[in-house]
Amino acid sequence: MVIKNRKVMAIFIFTVYIALHIYLIIQIVQPFSGITISMDRHQNVIVEQIDKDGWVHDTNISKGDIVKKIEGKEVKGLDDQKRLEHAEDLTIEHNNKITRYTAPDIKFSNFLKELYMPEIFTILILLLSILIYQKHNSTANFLMSFLMMSSLSLLTSNVSGHKDVGASLILIFSFQLGVLSFFCFIYSTFLEKDLIRKKPSVILTINIIFGIFIILLNIYDLLIKDLPSLLTDNLMLVHFSLNIVYSIGFLIYLYIKKRDSSHEPFLKWMLVIPTIAFVPFIFLHAIPYILGLPILPDDIAALFLFAIPIGYSYLILTKQLLDINFILNRIRYYTFLSLVPTIIISFVVSGTVNYDSNLFSRFLQNFFLIFTLNVIFLLLKEKIDYSFRNQLFRDKTNLTQSIDQFTQKLSAVMKEEELERLLVNEVVSVLNPSVIAFVEYDSDTFQYTTRVFHGNEELFTLHKHQEWLIQSDTSGDLLKYTDSLGIRLYNKDQKMVYIWVGHKRNHTSFNINEKTWTTTIVKYVRLVYENLHAVSDLIQSLQQQDIEDRPASVSLSRFLFQLAETERRRLASDLHDSALQDQIVWYRKLEHLIQDNQDIPSDVQEQLIKVKNGMVDVIKQIRSTCNELRPNLLLEGGLIQSLKELFSQFQMRVKYHLDYEFDNISETFEDYNTKLSIYRVFQELLNNADKHSKATHVSVSMWEDDQMIYIDYRDNGKGFDMQSPYIKKNHMGLSVLKERIFSLNGEVEFVSSKGKGLQVHITIPR
Template sequence: MSKWTNNIKLAAGWIALIVLVAYLAGVIISQRDMGIDVAPNADGRMAVTAIEPDSWGKGIIKPGDIVVNVDGADPLQSEAIRTYGVIVGADHIEIERQAPDGSSYTITFPVDHGVSAYGTLFYLVIPGLSLVLLLIFSVYVYKKEKEDRAAKLLILFFLSIGLSYFSSAASGLLNPVGRITLGISFASIPVFFIHFMEAYLRNYQERFITRTGLRAFYLFASLVGMMMVLSVIPGIPIHPYETTALLAFFVYANVVIVYKLISKFIKHRSGELRSLFKFTLTGHTVAFLPFLLFDAIPGFFGLSFAPAKLTAIFLVAIPVVYFYLFITKRLFDIDFVLNRFFYYTTISFIPALVIIGLMAVIMHQNQYTWVKWIQSFLLVYFMITLFLFAKEFMDYRLRPHFLKETHDFQGSIDRFSKRISKVMKRSDLEKLLEREVCMILPVRNVSFLKIVQDKSMDRPTVSGDGNADPEIEAALQKLGYKPAVGDMIRLPAGTGLVTGNYGTTQHVLWIDEKVNHTSLNMDEKNWLKTIAHYSGIVYENLYLIEGLIENLETEMKSQKEAPSWVLRLIFTLSENERRRLASDLHDAALQDQLIWYRKLESLMLDYPMEDGLLEQLDQIKEGLLDVIHQIRQTCNELRPPLLKEMGIVEALEQLIQQEQIRSNYSVTLRAEPSVIELNDVQILAVYRIVQELLRNADKHARASQILIELEQRDSELYFYYKDDGRGLQLTELTDSFKHMGISGIKERVRSLDGDIAFHSEPGKGFEVQLTLPMNPHSEEGGENDDSYFAS
């Protein structure tokens, strides 16, 4: 029942809105805007004081004319003239005009009915399109978010803007319905906006206004609306207080809104809501600034650079901004837009000024007032700014179609960036550079030069591959500065492009003159600088790798044992290779085996076979199952699944359970506490150590009982291993480090800066004690997810 009631209310609202809009449109179409302001003169007669531009009276009625009668009656009998001092809705006007010789004569002017072309555009078409647009917004918001209270308030905000704009013309014609509609809707705009912001910001746990303040705004808006209703009742002398109250309330409410937005922006200028409030502030600025700068503020000096009916169009920016904000739940990159706006308005100023200056010279400035020239300047300025915005789009969309001869610089950059990722030597990088430059530019020759800045010498040393002329090398030696990567050096012939810079060494790519004898254009220069910066990064990385290898060789020569960081690097590389091999086995060999197994199983089920053949195929199927099991087991050994997720204790429990199934020993694991926090590298190291010890116990020690203890002692991990196997001489163990897999245990422990000790005698088992410094923060970054190995 409630849904049916809501549908009836919604339909009734739509019908009322359509009827109201149709009535107001009829008023605008049928009644001409006369634009005549009158006031009593010294003799008590009604004299014309002003004629509005683009109205019926412009060019027909003159200021100073005396209104004798309107539609054959005394002007003072008209309620519009007595109360508002304007003439509206007349069929004919009789005026008394003074001739140049001082005599007076009367003229009767019939009033043309129907709206003018100017009025059709600014009073009907533009407000009507704005209202239709806001109605579309309202319907879309209602369909998408009909249960959201903020959505309903946003719809009321849209409708109040649309109705106030559309009814302004009828209100100007002193139509009672138009005045009431304008007064109520105009007063409701800021109130509905404040209420909407209060409801919307609740999603962010933010208040826009207190409940008491909101109620006060609704109360004042109701009072203003009531005053507008009373103003249309004849005999109630309330004018002009209702208009003053309406404008004062609207201005005050918007001042409060802007103040709230600015204070919220300042409060959240470093938080997540900064862009939200900057976005809303920009919307209000775009909506109100044209009216303030071009009409309201100049109005204090009796000027107007743009009529209010034109600047009112910008008010649509507010509903557009909040429609986008509410529906998409996203924001424009407002900083990106504003930066471009300021940039384009800056570079548009001089061209607009030049254009207006030339127009003044050609058209003789004395024919126009300075206000007209300011209006022309603003129009040209605005059009140039819009053109620059549009040019950015046209460059992207149209330039490739019109400038067919332009090289594919973007494709070259993409291709070059992909290829340099595989470069391992400087010579390979230089070959790649030469190939790309010769592919894009029509040049005769290129050469690679190296500049070494030697402090002991006055001039740098320049060496090359012999393809450049000696005068090029001489010119580079005379450089009085150290060029940076991407710099383009003017040379006696061609251009030098700095492609690498490391320490005292600069790499320069010399590019010969183009075969068509033209200089490098802007696009070509930008492209060369881009690939130079890519190359500079690769040059620096190659130098760093070479330095790292040299340091490693020096360390290995100066020490009998490899440093811990070298061991850690080796083990990391080893584990990465294990992971890749396990991934390849799982994704290729294992999946192929499963496919063939399912095909064989389907073949045995779908087709009748002899018992002997069926038995042989069944043996093949069991053999395939064994191979699948072995591959899966190999994958799990190469890279244990879910090792990081399980933690060291649970991982060891699973490893021990698997090993005991295949071996003849029993293992006791004691871990204190039950969860030990280690980083990924340490977990993997302890796991591999236990894996190696259990394998050794099965193959060499022939143990039956194994004890493993893990204990967390302050900032160290204590590990103890003991079995009852055959044991061995420790000297034998020491001598066999280069030949036994167990020697890797010692290297792993040393790579993590730990200590290890072995205890063993023949017939008395084997013991291992080790300690590792605990560091729960991971040292290994970017490992792939290995969870698929569990399948």
């Protein structure tokens, strides 16, 4: 029932909203003469006042002229005021001469300012409001109210000067209710995000009372008594400006208070949007208007309002924010680039057009418009360049595209030889050099070894100056000798390997883009070389390490274990989705075959049943393997439940008796990897007991305090000599276990001797 009522209310509001827009559009397209009439002593209807917004203002009709006819019909008296306001054909007696005046066609520039831009804004608001409506919360309601009131205010501001009562009432309500909705939207958003604890009830009450007072005052002025327009207009602008300034000030305060939290990008977005939308209007139009010195016309200030629907609706509708810091840095950079050309263009334009207005005012108007368009254009250009550069520049000499393609190929490289071949091929295709050579320099023996990978070996000779450059190189930057380039690829022990690229085949010198490309691409290659060497060294150390030694790189060990877990998950998924499903399908077919064919000979049926039972065992084994590779229960049931299930499975298939005890272990871990590593440690210990120790009894216990988790493992197996070289080099299971513990910054101690079983004491930080 509540949902149905909400839909009815929403339909009603949107219908009223559209109806009001249609009414305002009709008022805009109707001609407005701008004449106010009165009666002279001869009972003539005379022109009392001419509004500057009316079309009569641009004619020679003046105050005191006699109105003879409206739309070809005689004027009867003051009752014709309403008919006169929207007249497009007037007969006027001016200086004893009767002249007929016709309203000119509305200029496109006026339509653009008064109708097209506001309606584009309105359509955008309407579409976004329909989307926001799906959110079903108070924040979305306040935002929809604010957006719709903003669009009504923007459109009505162009009609309010026509002295239409309906349009004036719409402006009075939409302007005040819009700013109150904005105020409520700000606080509702932060309450929803739990950034503040309670509503500003006192300030909100005062704000609402002040807003209602201004609405009533304007209605009184409109319907009952003419008050000074400066009083009513200024009060509306003051109330609007105070709300916006207070809201922006509150946003600044909250941003300073919470800028070190995860909410920092969201708060910055919330601050930037109203600043862009309202600051130009308040400080360049509203406040100068109150002081009688308007700088920026309302139509130009209104362009900044487009930041409202785009910005706030983006925040409401999306969960992932754009990098506001990056955007602000780009805007700052493009602002700097645009400043000087904008000033020059503004001076030129201001001096050649719009002679009917003040030069300073013309300059400011042109400056803000051109400056904004320049910054937007540069931002869009960057996006377009990124999106279409591959389509626009497909030639091989497009160095940026070459780097993109090369880095994609690097991800597949697993060996040093592959990397060297890939690098040489890329350099040949882009630079087309005469020769490419690798030079290895041994800093201990001062010996050089040269390998030519491309071109004629006779074309490359290592000169004394090149040797001096290599020996002097400490930074790894690009080295230049005559028409050739060299750069260090990697260091290994006391040896440094350089790539030297000979002169280009077309005998032109290397340009700055090619040098930059070479430096950039070698940096990528250098990283891959270092990773390949590090992985190779680590694998070698794992094979040769004493089980008591600590690994050289904890972070690399952690990375390799995470990589291994990723592969285990992939293998488990492949097994489950292919082999296991196929086994189940064939098992069911076999079962149906046995059930549906009772006339099968008994000996054949017996064999089929054996095959069926064997398939059941295979299915169970695959499921067990999948669970070991990817323990789903660890995510769903937690560590302790997963370990109990693991121990139960082991107890069913191993020969030793297993005792275990867990003493109030908390399930709160900083990350999943810690839980998974503890699970893998127990898995390795129990596998080791099953395969190697020949134990008959295994006991495991785990407990914790505020900072540490403790694991104690004991078995009565055959044990081993801790000092035996064979054990040190070939006990890979315990070495991997030790590496896993060290990757968690933990400690592990092995206690064993021949015939005395094994004890393992593990400590892992919480």
